[in-house]
Amino acid sequence: MSSIRVRFAPSPTGELHVGGARTAILNWLFARKNKGAFILRVDDTDSDRSERKFVDNILESLEWLGIDWDEGPGRGGEYVPYYQSERLDLYKKEINRLLENGRAYWCFCTEEELQEGREEAKRKGIPFLYPGKCRNLENSRVKELKENNLPCVVRLMSPEEGKTTVEDQIKGEVVFENRHLDDFIILKSNGLPTYNFASAVDDVYMQISHVIRAEEHLSNTPRQLMLIEAMGYRPPLFAHVPVILAPDKTKLSKRHGATSVEEFRARGFLAEALTNYLVLMGWAPPDDEELFTMDKAVMHFDINKVGKTAAVFDEKKLAWINGHYIREADLDRLTEISIPFLQNKGMVPDEITSQEKDMVKTVLEVSRERIKSLEELPELCDFFFTEDFAFHEDALKKVFSREETSGNLELVYKKLASLEELSPENIQASFKELSEENNISLSKIVKPVRAALSGKLMGPELNNIMIILGKEKVLERIEKAKNLKT
RNA sequence: GGCCCCUUCGUCUAGGCGGUUAGGACACCAGCCUUUCAAGCUGGCGGCAGGGGUUCGAAUCCCCUAGGGGUCACCA
Numbered sequence: 001m002s003s004i005r006v007r008f009a010p011s012p013t014g015e016l017h018v019g020g021a022r023t024a025i026l027n028w029l030f031a032r033k034n035k036g037a038f039i040l041r042v043d044d045t046d047s048d049r050s051e052r053k054f055v056d057n058i059l060e061s062l063e064w065l066g067i068d069w070d071e072g073p074g075r076g077g078e079y080v081p082y083y084q085s086e087r088l089d090l091y092k093k094e095i096n097r098l099l100e101n102g103r104a105y106w107c108f109c110t111e112e113e114l115q116e117g118r119e120e121a122k123r124k125g126i127p128f129l130y131p132g133k134c135r136n137l138e139n140s141r142v143k144e145l146k147e148n149n150l151p152c153v154v155r156l157m158s159p160e161e162g163k164t165t166v167e168d169q170i171k172g173e174v175v176f177e178n179r180h181l182d183d184f185i186i187l188k189s190n191g192l193p194t195y196n197f198a199s200a201v202d203d204v205y206m207q208i209s210h211v212i213r214a215e216e217h218l219s220n221t222p223r224q225l226m227l228i229e230a231m232g233y234r235p236p237l238f239a240h241v242p243v244i245l246a247p248d249k250t251k252l253s254k255r256h257g258a259t260s261v262e263e264f265r266a267r268g269f270l271a272e273a274l275t276n277y278l279v280l281m282g283w284a285p286p287d288d289e290e291l292f293t294m295d296k297a298v299m300h301f302d303i304n305k306v307g308k309t310a311a312v313f314d315e316k317k318l319a320w321i322n323g324h325y326i327r328e329a330d331l332d333r334l335t336e337i338s339i340p341f342l343q344n345k346g347m348v349p350d351e352i353t354s355q356e357k358d359m360v361k362t363v364l365e366v367s368r369e370r371i372k373s374l375e376e377l378p379e380l381c382d383f384f385f386t387e388d389f390a391f392h393e394d395a396l397k398k399v400f401s402r403e404e405t406s407g408n409l410e411l412v413y414k415k416l417a418s419l420e421e422l423s424p425e426n427i428q429a430s431f432k433e434l435s436e437e438n439n440i441s442l443s444k445i446v447k448p449v450r451a452a453l454s455g456k457l458m459g460p461e462l463n464n465i466m467i468i469l470g471k472e473k474v475l476e477r478i479e480k481a482k483n484l485k486t
Numbered sequence: 487g488g489c490c491c492c493u494u495c496g497u498c499u500a501g502g503c504g505g506u507u508a509g510g511a512c513a514c515c516a517g518c519c520u521u522u523c524a525a526g527c528u529g530g531c532g533g534c535a536g537g538g539g540u541u542c543g544a545a546u547c548c549c550c551u552a553g554g555g556g557u558c559a560c561c562a
Contacts (some may be wrong), residue, residue, distance in 0.1 A: 009562090010562090013561080013562070043562065044562095045561090045562080046561055049561070049562085050559090050562095073552065097532060111543045111560080114559095114560095122487090125487055125488090126487080126488075127487075127488045127489080127558065128558080129558095153560055153562090155526070168491095170490065171492090174488075174490070175490090176489075177489080180488070180490095180558090181489090184559095185560055187560085188560040189560055190560075192560090194559090194560070194561085194562090195561065195562045196562090198562095205501080214556095215555085215557095216555095216556055216557070216562090217494095217556095217557095217562085218490065218491065218556075218557080219489075219490060219491090219556070219558070220562090240491085241499070242491085242492075242555085242556095243555075244554080245554095245557075247496095247497080247559095249555080250555085251555085251556090277498095280498065280499080280511090281498060281499090282498090282499090282517055283499095284498085284499055284500065284510090284511095286500095288499080288500055288509080288510055288511080289510090289511090290499090290510080290511050290512085291496085291511095295545085307498095307499075308491075308492060308493095309491095309492055309493065309555095310491095310492070310554080310555060310556090311497085311498065311499090312496095312497060312498075313497095313498095314497050314512070314513085316497080316510080316513055317498065317512040317513080318512095319512090320511090320512055320513085321512090323524095323525090327525075346547075366498060367524095368526065369524060369525050369526095370523065370524045370525080371524090380523095384488085398551040420514085428521090431521070435521095437490080441521095442521050443521060443522085445521080446521040446522075447521085447522070449521095450521085450522060456522090456523090457522060457523080457524050458523035458524080459522070459523065459524090460522095460524090461521085461522085461523095462521065462522075463521090483509060
């Protein structure tokens with residue numbers, strides 16, 4: 001009965017946010033480390049904002065990240081169903097128990113009434129707490145009001161004195177005074193449970209041992225503890241992880257750029273880079289190494305060592321990590337995931353042949369160490385795929401504006417034309433000979449050739465470019481570039 | 487405003503029991519390598535929010551102040 005069971009319980013009101021992803025990863029690491037179970041539960045009690053497409057997005061994002069769940073959507077489990085919207089009978093049952101035991105009560109206060117109270121409290125500069133007006137309604141009165149179909153909710157009869165303390169695995173002991181907490185709503189007038197209630201009930205029923213979730217839930221925790229106490233169950237342990245901040249130190253949101261896992265994937269980040277980075281904000285392995293696999297993270301993970309401070313999301317560091325994984329990735333796999341980025345720019349056809357695929361692979365081999373995200377690939381290597389590549393402004397200004405460029409290209413043309421086939425050796429030798437024979441610097445030869453072949457001043461090694469392009473195209477492009485003088 | 491959490495280089499962090507020139511990484515700068523750009527290597531810049539205590543000795547313990555964040559919904 002002491003088995004470790006954790007859960008990630010997103011509400012499908014948006015795409016999987018990197019903050020949510022980190023919470024999921026932390027839960028997953030904890031479960032894997034302790035040979036426990038990682039449960040995925042969909043907290044969709046907000047019928048207005050929950051959408052099926054977001055459920056799909058969250059599931060896909062988690063799968064893409066490699067965060068697999070032992071129980072949950074698509075996988076079933078002992079505590080099925082894992083959608084709160086399908087567990088309504090259970091909540092109803094627990095609400096009724098609470099009602100019968102006098103630990104909860106029906107409340108018929110209207111929105112207007114409450115709003116008035118809030119405004120008055122604001123005027124007085126004191127926090128608004130529900131005054132408990134409906135606490136002691138006679139049963140007959142309740143029955144009467146209900147028969148008249150008056151909108152009503154159920155509130156928990158919360159203790160007025162004492163303290164509720166949360167033994168948080170990350171924050172330590174956090175104490176809340178019960179008098180600051182009012183009789184909060186557990187059943188909404190639309191018949192659906194509130195988050196606090198459904199979450200507490202499910203955590204208990206699903207035998208969750210540790211609730212690892214975002215810090216913003218810390219202030220909800222005493223309420224859930226009260227609920228669990230009122231229902232007569234044992235509460236799980238809690239661990240609240242700090243939020244992720246944007247560079248301006250406010251909560252990371254859409255206006256800061258990419259925030260969802262899907263957006264990062266679309267921008268050319270690798271799953272292992274994103275997970276590595278996300279784990280790194282708030283946790284560090286014992287050896288302080290920053291680049292690690294999830295396997296290694298699992299081996300050393302310790303929830304108690306997760307930092308208490310909110311971390312600023314640093315895209316530069318993510319990019320560095322991503323560059324590392326791009327360089328390390330299996331080339332075939334990298335080829336597969338790179339193709340869409342090329343197709344996106346029309347560089348390779350949507351229906352790709354195996355020859356074209358091989359070409360992408362070859363190009364990747366000589367280009368990968370120059371990019372930090374797959375998104376940068378098209379611009380870096382467009383000239384490998386088309387004759388219609390653009391000449392970069394720098395190339396025009398620094399190379400093609402020069403008097404001697406045309407003549408030098410002509411020299412190169414002649415020299416290369418005499419070669420049987422291009423090889424690293426004979427290309428090298430040719431350039432060297434040209435330099436010596438004509439007494440011109442190597443760079444005066446090399447730069448124009450690079451510019452002629454790629455339209456750029458920087459890029460993969462020239463040898464590689466020439467060999468991949470092949471003698472025919474190389475000569476064609478040099479010929480064409482001779483007349484490009486600006 | 488009430489309640490709660492947090493505070494080590496610009497950023498992410500390491501710093502069980504108080505004694506370190508406060509360590510690493512990203513970024514930035516410089517150099518090396520190099521037929522470009524990267525990558526790689528080497529070096530540099532840069533920090534314990536402030537103030538009081540406790541102590542022979544505090545980034546580490548206590549208190550206060552300041553700053554940041556979260557939350558105060560019939561949202562999760």
